[in-house]
Amino acid sequence: VAGSAFLGVVVWLAFTESRAARSPAWALLRCLWPSWRFFDGVAPVPELAVRVMQGDGEFGRWRPALSPPKRRVYSVFLNGEGNLHLAKQSLIERLLQELDGELVEEAPSLFSYILVRRLVEAQLASFGCTSRCYQFKLSEPETPEPLFVSAPHQLGEL
Amino acid sequence: MLLADAEQWTARAIGLATLLATIELLKIRRVMADDGVWSWPYLRREHVVLPTPLRLLFAALLPYRPFVALLWLRLPLALTLLCGSSLGAPLLLLTEVAIGVRFRGTFNGGSDYMNVLILLALSVARVAHSVPLVVTGCLAYVAAQAMLSYVIAGLAKLRDRAWRRGLALGALVADAGYGTPGWLRSILTRPSVSRVASWSVLLFECSFPASLKNPSVCAAFLAMGVLFHLGNSVIFGLNRFLFAWLAAYPSLLFVSQLLQI
Numbered sequence: 334v335a336g337s338a339f340l341g342v343v344v345w346l347a348f349t350e351s352r353a354a355r356s357p358a359w360a361l362l363r364c365l366w367p368s369w370r371f372f373d374g375v376a377p378v379p380e381l382a383v384r385v386m387q388g389d390g391e392f393g394r395w396r397p398a399l400s401p402p403k404r405r406v407y408s409v410f411l412n413g414e415g416n417l418h419l420a421k422q423s424l425i426e427r428l429l430q431e432l433d434g435e436l437v438e439e440a441p442s443l444f445s446y447i448l449v450r451r452l453v454e455a456q457l458a459s460f461g462c463t464s465r466c467y468q469f470k471l472s473e474p475e476t477p478e479p480l481f482v483s484a485p486h487q488l489g490e491l
Numbered sequence: 492m493l494l495a496d497a498e499q500w501t502a503r504a505i506g507l508a509t510l511l512a513t514i515e516l517l518k519i520r521r522v523m524a525d526d527g528v529w530s531w532p533y534l535r536r537e538h539v540v541l542p543t544p545l546r547l548l549f550a551a552l553l554p555y556r557p558f559v560a561l562l563w564l565r566l567p568l569a570l571t572l573l574c575g576s577s578l579g580a581p582l583l584l585l586t587e588v589a590i591g592v593r594f595r596g597t598f599n600g601g602s603d604y605m606n607v608l609i610l611l612a613l614s615v616a617r618v619a620h621s622v623p624l625v626v627t628g629c630l631a632y633v634a635a636q637a638m639l640s641y642v643i644a645g646l647a648k649l650r651d652r653a654w655r656r657g658l659a660l661g662a663l664v665a666d667a668g669y670g671t672p673g674w675l676r677s678i679l680t681r682p683s684v685s686r687v688a689s690w691s692v693l694l695f696e697c698s699f700p701a702s703l704k705n706p707s708v709c710a711a712f713l714a715m716g717v718l719f720h721l722g723n724s725v726i727f728g729l730n731r732f733l734f735a736w737l738a739a740y741p742s743l744l745f746v747s748q749l750l751q752i
Contacts (some may be wrong), residue, residue, distance in 0.1 A: 343751075344646065346653075348735025356540075357537070357540040358540045358541050358542070359499070359597060360596055361537065361538070361540070361592050361596060362588070362591070362592065362596075362673070362737070363543065363591065363596035363597055364587070364588060364590075364591030364592075364596065364597045364603045364607050365588065365591075366604075366607060367601075367604035367607075367636065367640070368604065369604075369640040369641075369644050369647075370643060370644060370647045371545075371601060372645045372648065372659070372663060373644070373647035373648050373650070373651060373654075374651050374653075375615045375651065375653040375654075375658070375659045375663060377666055377668075378666050379670065380668070396536070400670075401668065401669065401670025402670065403665075403670075403700075404518060404670060404672055404725070404728060407731060408724070408727070408728065409721070409730050410511060410730065411511060411514060411515055411518075411730075412515065412724075412728055412730040412731075413514075413515035413516070413518040413519045414518075414519065414731075415670070415728040416515055416519075416534050416598070416599055416728070417519045417522060417729065418729065419599065419729075420594060420599070421528070421597055422668060423600070423637075424528075427595075440573045444533075444536070446539050447533060448528060448529070449497070451527075451528045451530065451533070454624070454747065455527070455528055463531060473561040473577075474666065474667065474668075482533070483660055
């Protein structure tokens with residue numbers, strides 16, 4: 334009986350739709366509530382791209398802002414850069430979740446939006462970018478239409 | 492495996508997992524500085540939703556300098572666990588939750604969940620050390636969660652058509668976002684290999700409850716589990732999952748033995 338009940342709970346947990354923690358306080362304490370769904374859908378990983386304003390006042394071409402670091406043999410034990418890359422990717426996915434149903438004009442007030450801007454600015458600094466104005470977009474690989482394009486922002490404005 | 496052995500090996504394994512995770516976080520600590528991406532002056536704004544005692548606690552622990560000090564403190568705590576003593580488990584649990592909150596929920600998803608629940612179980616077991624029934628309950632809780640982690644993940648995948656058709660793994664590794672090494676990508680994207688690999692994952696995860704049949708079957712499942720997590724580490728870079736799940740294995744072995752009796 335106990336085994337059947339346990340199996341019933343497992344099946345129920347697996348087949349009920351997962352819900353992101355709705356309360357912001359619970360979302361912060363999410364590590365206390367395990368979720369065991371991994372790779373349960375095959376969705377493309379969203380890409381973050383950035384472009385900066387050129388001297389002529391026009392934006393240049395989009396270029397990827399994040400690329401996964403090369404994996405080494407020792408990465409099985411220590412993979413700090415790789416896990417940091419995954420955390421950045423999660424930040425982008427969370428922004429997309431939060432943008433769902435939001436008005437585009439309200440996006441800059443989202444907390445994840447601010448953090449993604451900080452991420453973009455850090456990446457621009459690592460590229461040695463000198464332009465003051467930038468824009469970022471989120472898209473899916475091999476899909477021409479972007480999921481989201483930000484308004485132009487000034488570097489160091491945050 | 493005796494109860495004390497199972498508890499001790501769980502402590503050793505979670506000590507190793509937290510030690511490696513801490514070294515990683517110390518290496519990338521610049522992203523948590525005030526001019527980094529996860530800057531405390533920004534993150535603290537989100538904490539207004541927390542109850543006051545928690546807000547005050549995190550306001551003391553999570554600014555850059557105290558947080559880095561907390562990470563350094565984790566090293567000796569993890570080492571005591573690695574030596575087999577769960578004395579530092581409650582404090583390490585607090586630091587683990589603090590890391591999750593610092594990254595707005597979790598830093599590394601599933602591995603953080605597993606670390607927290609094992610440290611929680613070890614902390615309770617430590618407090619109730621003289622009551623074997625409570626310690627047994629703590630290890631059973633870890634075993635149940637470890638089993639749930641495989642079965643839920645397996646059944647949730649089974650709902651997806653791409654997994655059932657054997658296309659999922661090939662599609663996932665083909666995505667450049669995971670950084671799968673090129674040589675592995677070229678192997679795993681072959682339809683026949685993808686089909687076999689996808690169904691191997693589904694069968695392994697969904698059949699995991701059979702591991703509790705007896706200790707020998709359990710040991711075989713755990714050996715497959717090591718290979719499975721090693722594969723995930725190489726393919727998707729999920730190295731932390733390997734060590735976090737290894738820490739749950741002594742509990743699974745202990746429970747399989749308990750059910751046998």
